[in-house]
Amino acid sequence: MGGPRFEPVRAVRAYERVVEQVEEAIESGSLTPGQRLPSERELMVQFSVSRSTVREALRVLQARGLVRSRPGDPNGAEVLPFTPAALHKSMTTLARVEELSLAELLQFRMVLDSSAILLATRQRSEEQLAEMDAAVARMREAVEAGHDTFGAADVAFHDAVARASGNKLIQICTDVVRSIVLGLISEKIATAPDRAALMRQSISHHEEVIAAVRAGDGRLAARLSRKAMYDYYAGYVPADERSALRALLE
Amino acid sequence: MGGPRFEPVRAVRAYERVVEQVEEAIESGSLTPGQRLPSERELMVQFSVSRSTVREALRVLQARGLVRSRPGDPNGAEVLPFTPAALHKSMTTLARVEELSLAELLQFRMVLDSSAILLATRQRSEEQLAEMDAAVARMREAVEAGHDTFGAADVAFHDAVARASGNKLIQICTDVVRSIVLGLISEKIATAPDRAALMRQSISHHEEVIAAVRAGDGRLAARLSRKAMYDYYAGYVPADERSALRALLE
DNA sequence: CTAGTGCACTGGTCGGACCAGTAGGCTACG
Protein backbone atom coordinates (compact mmCIF):
# COMPACT_ATOMS: atom_id res chain seq x y z
CA MET A 1 0.00 0.00 0.00
CA GLY A 2 1.00 3.60 0.18
CA GLY A 3 2.26 5.02 -3.04
CA PRO A 4 0.59 8.00 -4.66
CA ARG A 5 -3.12 7.55 -5.11
CA PHE A 6 -3.81 8.92 -8.54
CA GLU A 7 -7.04 10.74 -9.00
CA PRO A 8 -9.01 9.88 -12.09
CA VAL A 9 -8.46 12.64 -14.61
CA ARG A 10 -11.89 13.71 -15.64
CA ALA A 11 -11.80 15.37 -18.99
CA VAL A 12 -12.82 18.89 -18.16
CA ARG A 13 -14.47 20.54 -21.08
CA ALA A 14 -13.56 24.01 -22.20
CA TYR A 15 -16.95 25.56 -21.56
CA GLU A 16 -16.83 24.25 -17.99
CA ARG A 17 -13.65 26.18 -17.35
CA VAL A 18 -15.35 29.30 -18.60
CA VAL A 19 -18.36 28.64 -16.37
CA GLU A 20 -16.13 28.10 -13.37
CA GLN A 21 -14.24 31.32 -13.85
CA VAL A 22 -17.31 33.49 -14.32
CA GLU A 23 -19.11 31.73 -11.49
CA GLU A 24 -16.19 32.30 -9.19
CA ALA A 25 -16.09 35.97 -10.10
CA ILE A 26 -19.78 36.36 -9.33
CA GLU A 27 -19.84 34.39 -6.10
CA SER A 28 -16.73 36.07 -4.79
CA GLY A 29 -18.34 39.41 -5.45
CA SER A 30 -15.86 40.74 -8.00
CA LEU A 31 -18.77 40.77 -10.42
CA THR A 32 -21.81 42.30 -8.80
CA PRO A 33 -25.45 42.28 -9.93
CA GLY A 34 -26.14 44.85 -12.60
CA GLN A 35 -22.64 44.71 -14.00
CA ARG A 36 -22.16 43.52 -17.54
CA LEU A 37 -20.05 40.74 -18.90
CA PRO A 38 -17.99 41.52 -21.99
CA SER A 39 -19.66 40.63 -25.26
CA GLU A 40 -19.45 37.08 -26.50
CA ARG A 41 -16.91 38.06 -29.12
CA GLU A 42 -14.83 39.75 -26.48
CA LEU A 43 -15.10 36.76 -24.15
CA MET A 44 -13.91 34.40 -26.85
CA VAL A 45 -10.75 36.46 -27.09
CA GLN A 46 -10.22 36.67 -23.33
CA PHE A 47 -10.72 32.94 -22.80
CA SER A 48 -9.25 32.11 -26.21
CA VAL A 49 -12.03 29.73 -27.08
CA SER A 50 -14.55 29.81 -29.88
CA ARG A 51 -17.84 31.57 -29.67
CA SER A 52 -19.74 28.28 -29.51
CA THR A 53 -17.85 27.44 -26.35
CA VAL A 54 -18.53 30.86 -24.87
CA ARG A 55 -22.18 30.53 -25.69
CA GLU A 56 -22.52 27.09 -24.13
CA ALA A 57 -20.95 28.47 -20.99
CA LEU A 58 -23.36 31.39 -20.98
CA ARG A 59 -26.29 28.99 -21.38
CA VAL A 60 -25.18 27.12 -18.28
CA LEU A 61 -24.73 30.31 -16.31
CA GLN A 62 -28.12 31.46 -17.45
CA ALA A 63 -29.70 28.15 -16.44
CA ARG A 64 -28.23 28.69 -13.00
CA GLY A 65 -29.83 32.10 -12.85
CA LEU A 66 -26.57 34.00 -12.57
CA VAL A 67 -26.74 35.84 -15.86
CA ARG A 68 -29.15 37.01 -18.51
CA SER A 69 -28.52 38.05 -22.08
CA ARG A 70 -30.72 39.98 -24.39
CA PRO A 71 -30.37 40.05 -28.16
CA GLY A 72 -29.10 43.28 -29.53
CA ASP A 73 -27.94 44.62 -26.20
CA PRO A 74 -24.75 46.55 -26.95
CA ASN A 75 -23.56 45.72 -23.47
CA GLY A 76 -22.88 42.08 -22.78
CA ALA A 77 -24.84 39.72 -20.59
CA GLU A 78 -26.10 41.14 -17.33
CA VAL A 79 -25.10 39.74 -13.97
CA LEU A 80 -28.30 39.10 -12.06
CA PRO A 81 -29.04 39.50 -8.39
CA PHE A 82 -29.63 36.12 -6.84
CA THR A 83 -33.15 34.84 -7.24
CA PRO A 84 -34.46 31.50 -6.08
CA ALA A 85 -35.52 30.85 -9.67
CA ALA A 86 -33.00 28.08 -10.18
CA LEU A 87 -33.86 26.62 -6.79
CA HIS A 88 -37.48 26.82 -7.74
CA LYS A 89 -36.85 25.10 -11.01
CA SER A 90 -34.98 22.17 -9.51
CA MET A 91 -37.49 21.75 -6.71
CA THR A 92 -40.28 21.71 -9.26
CA THR A 93 -38.50 19.03 -11.24
CA LEU A 94 -37.96 17.18 -8.02
CA ALA A 95 -41.64 17.40 -7.28
CA ARG A 96 -42.59 16.08 -10.69
CA VAL A 97 -39.96 13.41 -11.15
CA GLU A 98 -40.09 12.09 -7.60
CA GLU A 99 -43.84 12.47 -7.68
CA LEU A 100 -43.96 14.45 -4.46
CA SER A 101 -47.45 14.34 -3.08
CA LEU A 102 -49.34 17.42 -2.09
CA ALA A 103 -49.29 16.03 1.44
CA GLU A 104 -45.50 15.99 1.48
CA LEU A 105 -45.31 19.53 0.21
CA LEU A 106 -47.81 20.76 2.76
CA GLN A 107 -46.10 18.87 5.54
CA PHE A 108 -42.92 20.64 4.59
CA ARG A 109 -44.67 23.99 4.59
CA MET A 110 -46.24 23.33 7.97
CA VAL A 111 -42.84 22.53 9.43
CA LEU A 112 -41.04 25.51 7.95
CA ASP A 113 -43.82 28.03 8.40
CA SER A 114 -44.43 27.17 12.01
CA SER A 115 -40.72 27.28 12.73
CA ALA A 116 -40.58 30.68 11.10
CA ILE A 117 -43.38 31.83 13.37
CA LEU A 118 -41.61 30.44 16.36
CA LEU A 119 -38.43 32.30 15.50
CA ALA A 120 -40.29 35.45 14.54
CA THR A 121 -41.97 35.54 17.93
CA ARG A 122 -38.57 35.90 19.48
CA GLN A 123 -37.24 38.75 17.47
CA ARG A 124 -39.88 40.38 15.36
CA SER A 125 -39.67 44.14 15.09
CA GLU A 126 -42.73 46.33 15.46
CA GLU A 127 -42.66 47.08 11.76
CA GLN A 128 -42.76 43.44 10.88
CA LEU A 129 -45.68 42.93 13.22
CA ALA A 130 -47.39 45.85 11.53
CA GLU A 131 -46.78 44.24 8.15
CA MET A 132 -48.50 41.08 9.32
CA ASP A 133 -51.40 43.12 10.63
CA ALA A 134 -51.67 44.96 7.35
CA ALA A 135 -51.64 41.72 5.38
CA VAL A 136 -54.45 40.27 7.46
CA ALA A 137 -56.38 43.50 7.03
CA ARG A 138 -56.05 43.13 3.29
CA MET A 139 -57.20 39.53 3.54
CA ARG A 140 -60.27 40.77 5.36
CA GLU A 141 -61.06 43.25 2.61
CA ALA A 142 -60.46 40.66 -0.07
CA VAL A 143 -63.11 38.19 1.04
CA GLU A 144 -65.46 39.92 -1.33
CA ALA A 145 -62.88 40.87 -3.93
CA GLY A 146 -62.11 37.31 -4.90
CA HIS A 147 -59.40 34.81 -4.45
CA ASP A 148 -56.56 36.50 -6.30
CA THR A 149 -56.41 39.42 -3.92
CA PHE A 150 -56.96 37.20 -0.91
CA GLY A 151 -54.19 34.86 -1.99
CA ALA A 152 -51.80 37.73 -2.55
CA ALA A 153 -52.46 39.10 0.92
CA ASP A 154 -52.02 35.64 2.39
CA VAL A 155 -48.69 35.29 0.64
CA ALA A 156 -47.66 38.70 1.95
CA PHE A 157 -48.45 37.60 5.48
CA HIS A 158 -46.39 34.45 5.31
CA ASP A 159 -43.60 36.28 3.60
CA ALA A 160 -43.52 38.86 6.37
CA VAL A 161 -43.34 36.06 8.91
CA ALA A 162 -40.55 34.34 7.04
CA ARG A 163 -38.56 37.54 6.87
CA ALA A 164 -39.16 38.18 10.55
CA SER A 165 -37.71 34.77 11.33
CA GLY A 166 -34.32 36.17 10.46
CA ASN A 167 -33.42 33.08 8.48
CA LYS A 168 -33.01 33.69 4.77
CA LEU A 169 -32.91 29.98 3.98
CA ILE A 170 -36.26 29.43 5.64
CA GLN A 171 -37.59 32.48 3.85
CA ILE A 172 -36.55 31.28 0.42
CA CYS A 173 -37.58 27.67 0.91
CA THR A 174 -41.03 28.57 2.16
CA ASP A 175 -41.37 30.87 -0.81
CA VAL A 176 -40.39 28.20 -3.31
CA VAL A 177 -42.50 25.43 -1.84
CA ARG A 178 -45.46 27.72 -1.43
CA SER A 179 -45.47 28.65 -5.08
CA ILE A 180 -45.20 24.99 -6.07
CA VAL A 181 -48.18 24.16 -3.91
CA LEU A 182 -50.18 27.03 -5.32
CA GLY A 183 -49.22 25.98 -8.82
CA LEU A 184 -50.74 22.60 -8.08
CA ILE A 185 -54.03 23.67 -6.57
CA SER A 186 -54.64 27.37 -7.08
CA GLU A 187 -57.46 26.76 -9.52
CA LYS A 188 -59.09 24.30 -7.17
CA ILE A 189 -58.89 26.88 -4.42
CA ALA A 190 -60.42 29.54 -6.64
CA THR A 191 -63.39 27.35 -7.45
CA ALA A 192 -63.92 25.71 -4.06
CA PRO A 193 -67.62 25.83 -3.16
CA ASP A 194 -66.96 26.81 0.48
CA ARG A 195 -64.46 29.44 -0.59
CA ALA A 196 -65.81 32.32 1.47
CA ALA A 197 -66.10 30.22 4.60
CA LEU A 198 -62.52 29.00 4.18
CA MET A 199 -61.33 32.57 3.81
CA ARG A 200 -63.12 33.74 6.92
CA GLN A 201 -61.81 30.82 8.91
CA SER A 202 -58.32 31.46 7.61
CA ILE A 203 -58.52 35.10 8.63
CA SER A 204 -59.47 34.33 12.21
CA HIS A 205 -56.70 31.74 12.34
CA HIS A 206 -54.23 34.35 11.20
CA GLU A 207 -55.50 36.78 13.80
CA GLU A 208 -54.96 34.20 16.49
CA VAL A 209 -51.45 33.59 15.27
CA ILE A 210 -50.64 37.29 15.38
CA ALA A 211 -52.09 37.55 18.87
CA ALA A 212 -49.87 34.71 20.03
CA VAL A 213 -46.85 36.34 18.44
CA ARG A 214 -47.67 39.61 20.13
CA ALA A 215 -48.08 37.82 23.43
CA GLY A 216 -44.67 36.24 22.92
CA ASP A 217 -45.95 32.69 23.02
CA GLY A 218 -43.97 31.16 20.19
CA ARG A 219 -45.01 27.57 20.81
CA LEU A 220 -48.65 28.51 20.66
CA ALA A 221 -48.17 30.64 17.58
CA ALA A 222 -46.39 27.78 15.85
CA ARG A 223 -49.11 25.29 16.74
CA LEU A 224 -51.81 27.66 15.58
CA SER A 225 -50.08 28.26 12.29
CA ARG A 226 -49.89 24.54 11.62
CA LYS A 227 -53.55 24.23 12.40
CA ALA A 228 -54.36 27.17 10.15
CA MET A 229 -52.56 25.61 7.25
CA TYR A 230 -54.13 22.23 7.85
CA ASP A 231 -57.64 23.62 7.96
CA TYR A 232 -57.11 25.66 4.83
CA TYR A 233 -55.50 23.00 2.66
CA ALA A 234 -56.49 19.61 4.02
CA GLY A 235 -59.58 19.56 1.82
CA TYR A 236 -57.37 19.30 -1.24
CA VAL A 237 -55.39 16.38 0.15
CA PRO A 238 -56.63 12.84 -0.44
CA ALA A 239 -58.27 11.64 2.74
CA ASP A 240 -55.85 8.77 3.30
CA GLU A 241 -52.86 11.10 3.28
CA ARG A 242 -54.20 13.60 5.77
CA SER A 243 -53.00 11.68 8.79
CA ALA A 244 -49.44 12.60 7.84
CA LEU A 245 -50.43 16.23 8.23
CA ARG A 246 -52.36 15.68 11.43
CA ALA A 247 -49.21 14.22 12.94
CA LEU A 248 -47.92 17.78 13.12
CA LEU A 249 -50.98 19.21 14.81
CA GLU A 250 -50.93 17.90 18.35
CA MET B 1 -61.19 48.51 -18.43
CA GLY B 2 -62.18 45.20 -19.87
CA GLY B 3 -60.85 44.54 -23.33
CA PRO B 4 -58.35 41.82 -24.06
CA ARG B 5 -55.28 42.02 -21.90
CA PHE B 6 -52.42 41.27 -24.23
CA GLU B 7 -49.56 39.27 -22.82
CA PRO B 8 -46.10 40.54 -23.58
CA VAL B 9 -44.68 38.39 -26.33
CA ARG B 10 -41.40 37.16 -25.03
CA ALA B 11 -39.11 36.16 -27.84
CA VAL B 12 -38.71 32.47 -27.21
CA ARG B 13 -35.43 31.22 -28.47
CA ALA B 14 -35.08 28.02 -30.45
CA TYR B 15 -32.96 26.19 -27.92
CA GLU B 16 -35.58 26.89 -25.27
CA ARG B 17 -38.19 25.11 -27.31
CA VAL B 18 -35.89 22.13 -27.55
CA VAL B 19 -35.29 22.21 -23.78
CA GLU B 20 -38.98 22.39 -23.09
CA GLN B 21 -39.82 19.43 -25.25
CA VAL B 22 -37.13 17.18 -23.85
CA GLU B 23 -37.89 18.31 -20.31
CA GLU B 24 -41.53 17.57 -20.79
CA ALA B 25 -40.72 14.12 -22.11
CA ILE B 26 -38.56 13.37 -19.10
CA GLU B 27 -40.85 14.77 -16.45
CA SER B 28 -43.90 13.10 -17.92
CA GLY B 29 -42.07 9.82 -17.83
CA SER B 30 -42.03 9.10 -21.54
CA LEU B 31 -38.25 9.27 -21.27
CA THR B 32 -37.04 7.31 -18.28
CA PRO B 33 -33.65 7.29 -16.57
CA GLY B 34 -31.15 5.14 -18.41
CA GLN B 35 -32.72 5.73 -21.78
CA ARG B 36 -30.73 7.52 -24.43
CA LEU B 37 -31.50 10.61 -26.40
CA PRO B 38 -30.83 10.51 -30.13
CA SER B 39 -27.44 11.80 -31.16
CA GLU B 40 -26.98 15.51 -31.60
CA ARG B 41 -26.95 15.14 -35.36
CA GLU B 42 -30.16 13.17 -35.20
CA LEU B 43 -31.76 15.70 -32.87
CA MET B 44 -30.93 18.54 -35.21
CA VAL B 45 -32.92 16.77 -37.89
CA GLN B 46 -35.88 15.99 -35.62
CA PHE B 47 -36.11 19.53 -34.28
CA SER B 48 -34.90 20.98 -37.58
CA VAL B 49 -32.45 23.30 -35.89
CA SER B 50 -28.70 23.52 -36.16
CA ARG B 51 -26.35 21.52 -34.02
CA SER B 52 -25.31 24.63 -32.08
CA THR B 53 -28.90 25.06 -31.00
CA VAL B 54 -29.19 21.41 -30.05
CA ARG B 55 -25.99 21.64 -28.06
CA GLU B 56 -27.07 24.74 -26.17
CA ALA B 57 -30.27 22.97 -25.25
CA LEU B 58 -28.32 19.94 -24.07
CA ARG B 59 -26.09 22.19 -21.94
CA VAL B 60 -29.13 23.58 -20.19
CA LEU B 61 -30.62 20.13 -19.63
CA GLN B 62 -27.28 18.98 -18.31
CA ALA B 63 -27.05 21.95 -15.96
CA ARG B 64 -30.44 20.95 -14.62
CA GLY B 65 -29.16 17.47 -13.96
CA LEU B 66 -31.58 15.77 -16.32
CA VAL B 67 -29.10 14.50 -18.83
CA ARG B 68 -25.46 13.65 -19.26
CA SER B 69 -23.41 13.25 -22.40
CA ARG B 70 -20.10 11.56 -22.84
CA PRO B 71 -17.78 12.14 -25.76
CA GLY B 72 -17.52 9.25 -28.13
CA ASP B 73 -20.55 7.46 -26.82
CA PRO B 74 -22.24 5.91 -29.84
CA ASN B 75 -25.54 6.26 -28.05
CA GLY B 76 -26.73 9.76 -27.44
CA ALA B 77 -26.96 11.59 -24.13
CA GLU B 78 -28.19 9.56 -21.19
CA VAL B 79 -31.30 10.46 -19.26
CA LEU B 80 -30.32 10.58 -15.60
CA PRO B 81 -32.28 9.54 -12.56
CA PHE B 82 -33.12 12.57 -10.49
CA THR B 83 -30.41 13.63 -8.12
CA PRO B 84 -30.46 16.63 -5.83
CA ALA B 85 -27.27 17.78 -7.53
CA ALA B 86 -28.91 20.74 -9.19
CA LEU B 87 -30.72 21.58 -5.99
CA HIS B 88 -27.45 21.31 -4.17
CA LYS B 89 -25.76 23.56 -6.65
CA SER B 90 -28.31 26.32 -6.42
CA MET B 91 -28.46 26.15 -2.66
CA THR B 92 -24.70 26.42 -2.50
CA THR B 93 -24.82 29.45 -4.74
CA LEU B 94 -27.53 30.84 -2.52
CA ALA B 95 -25.35 30.26 0.52
CA ARG B 96 -22.41 32.05 -1.06
CA VAL B 97 -24.17 34.91 -2.77
CA GLU B 98 -26.59 35.66 0.05
CA GLU B 99 -23.82 35.06 2.53
CA LEU B 100 -25.82 32.59 4.56
CA SER B 101 -24.27 32.26 7.98
CA LEU B 102 -23.41 28.96 9.52
CA ALA B 103 -25.99 29.79 12.17
CA GLU B 104 -28.74 30.04 9.59
CA LEU B 105 -27.79 26.76 8.01
CA LEU B 106 -27.68 25.00 11.35
CA GLN B 107 -30.95 26.54 12.41
CA PHE B 108 -32.46 25.14 9.25
CA ARG B 109 -30.98 21.72 9.96
CA MET B 110 -32.26 21.77 13.53
CA VAL B 111 -35.76 22.55 12.32
CA LEU B 112 -35.84 19.94 9.58
CA ASP B 113 -33.99 17.23 11.44
CA SER B 114 -36.13 17.48 14.53
CA SER B 115 -39.28 17.49 12.45
CA ALA B 116 -38.03 14.39 10.68
CA ILE B 117 -37.53 12.73 14.05
CA LEU B 118 -40.98 13.75 15.12
CA LEU B 119 -42.53 12.26 12.03
CA ALA B 120 -40.34 9.18 12.16
CA THR B 121 -41.49 8.46 15.69
CA ARG B 122 -44.99 8.07 14.36
CA GLN B 123 -44.34 5.65 11.60
CA ARG B 124 -40.86 4.21 11.69
CA SER B 125 -40.63 0.57 10.79
CA GLU B 126 -38.54 -1.84 12.84
CA GLU B 127 -35.97 -2.02 10.08
CA GLN B 128 -35.52 1.71 10.08
CA LEU B 129 -35.09 1.67 13.84
CA ALA B 130 -32.50 -1.04 13.40
CA GLU B 131 -30.70 1.09 10.84
CA MET B 132 -30.47 3.92 13.33
CA ASP B 133 -29.18 1.52 15.98
CA ALA B 134 -26.60 0.20 13.56
CA ALA B 135 -25.46 3.69 12.65
CA VAL B 136 -24.97 4.63 16.29
CA ALA B 137 -23.09 1.39 16.84
CA ARG B 138 -20.73 2.34 14.04
CA MET B 139 -20.32 5.78 15.57
CA ARG B 140 -19.30 4.09 18.80
CA GLU B 141 -16.67 2.02 17.05
CA ALA B 142 -15.43 5.03 15.13
CA VAL B 143 -14.44 7.14 18.12
CA GLU B 144 -10.97 5.65 17.84
CA ALA B 145 -10.98 5.28 14.09
CA GLY B 146 -11.07 8.98 13.41
CA HIS B 147 -13.48 11.56 12.23
CA ASP B 148 -14.13 10.35 8.72
CA THR B 149 -15.70 7.09 9.81
CA PHE B 150 -17.55 8.80 12.62
CA GLY B 151 -18.92 11.42 10.31
CA ALA B 152 -20.06 8.84 7.81
CA ALA B 153 -21.92 6.91 10.50
CA ASP B 154 -23.48 10.11 11.76
CA VAL B 155 -24.68 10.94 8.26
CA ALA B 156 -26.09 7.43 7.93
CA PHE B 157 -28.06 7.93 11.14
CA HIS B 158 -29.60 11.19 10.08
CA ASP B 159 -30.32 9.82 6.64
CA ALA B 160 -32.13 6.86 8.15
CA VAL B 161 -34.19 9.25 10.25
CA ALA B 162 -35.01 11.39 7.24
CA ARG B 163 -36.11 8.38 5.25
CA ALA B 164 -38.21 7.16 8.16
CA SER B 165 -39.99 10.50 8.22
CA GLY B 166 -41.72 9.48 5.04
CA ASN B 167 -41.21 12.88 3.48
CA LYS B 168 -38.88 12.87 0.50
CA LEU B 169 -38.64 16.65 0.44
CA ILE B 170 -37.40 16.72 4.02
CA GLN B 171 -35.03 13.91 3.21
CA ILE B 172 -33.48 15.69 0.25
CA CYS B 173 -33.30 19.12 1.89
CA THR B 174 -31.62 17.81 5.01
CA ASP B 175 -29.18 15.99 2.81
CA VAL B 176 -28.34 19.06 0.78
CA VAL B 177 -28.01 21.43 3.70
CA ARG B 178 -26.01 18.94 5.70
CA SER B 179 -23.43 18.59 2.98
CA ILE B 180 -23.16 22.35 2.68
CA VAL B 181 -22.56 22.67 6.41
CA LEU B 182 -19.97 19.92 6.36
CA GLY B 183 -18.30 21.56 3.39
CA LEU B 184 -17.93 24.69 5.49
CA ILE B 185 -16.56 23.20 8.68
CA SER B 186 -15.54 19.57 8.19
CA GLU B 187 -11.87 20.37 8.50
CA LYS B 188 -12.47 22.34 11.68
CA ILE B 189 -14.36 19.37 13.08
CA ALA B 190 -11.57 17.01 12.17
CA THR B 191 -9.00 19.09 14.01
CA ALA B 192 -11.09 20.16 17.01
CA PRO B 193 -9.07 19.68 20.21
CA ASP B 194 -11.98 18.18 22.12
CA ARG B 195 -12.88 15.93 19.24
CA ALA B 196 -13.15 12.68 21.19
CA ALA B 197 -15.27 14.27 23.92
CA LEU B 198 -17.63 15.75 21.33
CA MET B 199 -18.00 12.38 19.68
CA ARG B 200 -18.79 10.62 22.93
CA GLN B 201 -21.30 13.28 23.87
CA SER B 202 -22.87 13.05 20.45
CA ILE B 203 -23.20 9.29 20.75
CA SER B 204 -25.06 9.45 24.01
CA HIS B 205 -27.29 12.16 22.58
CA HIS B 206 -28.11 9.91 19.67
CA GLU B 207 -28.85 7.03 22.02
CA GLU B 208 -31.26 9.21 23.94
CA VAL B 209 -32.97 10.20 20.70
CA ILE B 210 -33.39 6.59 19.67
CA ALA B 211 -34.75 5.72 23.09
CA ALA B 212 -37.33 8.47 22.80
CA VAL B 213 -38.29 7.30 19.33
CA ARG B 214 -38.66 3.75 20.58
CA ALA B 215 -40.77 5.01 23.47
CA GLY B 216 -42.96 6.84 20.97
CA ASP B 217 -42.33 10.27 22.48
CA GLY B 218 -41.88 12.33 19.34
CA ARG B 219 -41.79 15.73 21.04
CA LEU B 220 -39.02 14.58 23.35
CA ALA B 221 -37.10 12.99 20.50
CA ALA B 222 -37.36 16.18 18.49
CA ARG B 223 -36.17 18.33 21.39
CA LEU B 224 -33.29 15.98 22.10
CA SER B 225 -32.21 16.01 18.47
CA ARG B 226 -32.11 19.81 18.44
CA LYS B 227 -30.04 19.76 21.59
CA ALA B 228 -27.74 17.15 20.11
CA MET B 229 -27.08 19.25 17.06
CA TYR B 230 -26.59 22.39 19.10
CA ASP B 231 -24.07 20.78 21.41
CA TYR B 232 -22.15 19.29 18.54
CA TYR B 233 -21.96 22.33 16.30
CA ALA B 234 -22.40 25.42 18.47
CA GLY B 235 -18.67 25.62 19.07
CA TYR B 236 -18.13 26.49 15.42
CA VAL B 237 -20.70 29.27 15.46
CA PRO B 238 -19.64 32.79 16.45
CA ALA B 239 -20.77 33.36 20.04
CA ASP B 240 -23.05 36.25 19.17
CA GLU B 241 -25.03 34.15 16.72
CA ARG B 242 -25.64 31.21 19.02
CA SER B 243 -28.73 32.70 20.60
CA ALA B 244 -30.55 32.16 17.31
CA LEU B 245 -29.90 28.47 17.71
CA ARG B 246 -30.75 28.40 21.39
CA ALA B 247 -34.15 29.80 20.48
CA LEU B 248 -34.98 26.35 19.17
CA LEU B 249 -33.87 24.48 22.27
CA GLU B 250 -36.45 25.21 24.89
C1' DC C 1 -13.00 -19.32 -31.42
C1' DT C 2 -10.52 -15.54 -30.16
C1' DA C 3 -7.51 -11.43 -30.44
C1' DG C 4 -6.84 -7.67 -32.86
C1' DT C 5 -7.89 -4.08 -36.07
C1' DG C 6 -10.58 -0.81 -38.58
C1' DC C 7 -14.46 1.89 -39.29
C1' DA C 8 -18.42 4.50 -38.57
C1' DC C 9 -20.08 7.08 -35.44
C1' DT C 10 -20.09 10.01 -31.24
C1' DG C 11 -19.50 14.55 -28.68
C1' DG C 12 -16.22 18.74 -28.24
C1' DT C 13 -14.34 22.57 -30.47
C1' DC C 14 -13.41 25.75 -33.97
C1' DG C 15 -14.24 29.35 -37.58
C1' DG C 16 -17.04 31.88 -40.45
C1' DA C 17 -21.39 33.63 -41.95
C1' DC C 18 -25.97 35.81 -41.84
C1' DC C 19 -29.93 37.92 -39.51
C1' DA C 20 -32.84 40.87 -36.54
C1' DG C 21 -32.43 43.76 -33.09
C1' DT C 22 -30.55 47.64 -30.13
C1' DA C 23 -28.26 52.09 -28.70
C1' DG C 24 -26.16 56.06 -29.54
C1' DG C 25 -24.15 59.26 -32.49
C1' DC C 26 -25.05 62.03 -36.48
C1' DT C 27 -27.58 64.61 -39.60
C1' DA C 28 -31.03 67.38 -41.33
C1' DC C 29 -34.85 69.77 -40.49
C1' DG C 30 -37.83 72.96 -37.90
Next chain:
DNA sequence: CGTAGCCTACTGGTCCGACCAGTGCACTAG
Protein backbone atom coordinates in the same frame (compact mmCIF):
# COMPACT_ATOMS: atom_id res chain seq x y z
C1' DC D 1 -30.34 75.99 -31.15
C1' DG D 2 -33.21 71.95 -30.25
C1' DT D 3 -35.09 67.94 -31.70
C1' DA D 4 -36.84 64.19 -34.61
C1' DG D 5 -35.33 60.81 -37.29
C1' DC D 6 -32.00 58.08 -39.65
C1' DC D 7 -27.50 55.26 -39.79
C1' DT D 8 -24.18 52.61 -38.33
C1' DA D 9 -21.66 49.70 -35.54
C1' DC D 10 -22.32 46.68 -32.59
C1' DT D 11 -25.06 42.92 -30.07
C1' DG D 12 -26.93 38.06 -29.39
C1' DG D 13 -29.38 34.05 -31.99
C1' DT D 14 -28.89 30.79 -35.46
C1' DC D 15 -26.96 28.27 -39.08
C1' DC D 16 -23.33 25.74 -41.70
C1' DG D 17 -19.21 23.10 -42.39
C1' DA D 18 -15.10 21.28 -40.68
C1' DC D 19 -11.78 18.80 -37.77
C1' DC D 20 -10.38 16.07 -33.75
C1' DA D 21 -10.14 12.49 -30.17
C1' DG D 22 -12.60 9.11 -28.34
C1' DT D 23 -15.92 4.94 -28.29
C1' DG D 24 -18.27 0.48 -29.60
C1' DC D 25 -19.00 -2.85 -32.83
C1' DA D 26 -18.32 -5.63 -36.67
C1' DC D 27 -15.26 -7.73 -39.19
C1' DT D 28 -11.01 -10.04 -40.10
C1' DA D 29 -6.76 -12.55 -39.46
C1' DG D 30 -4.68 -15.68 -36.64
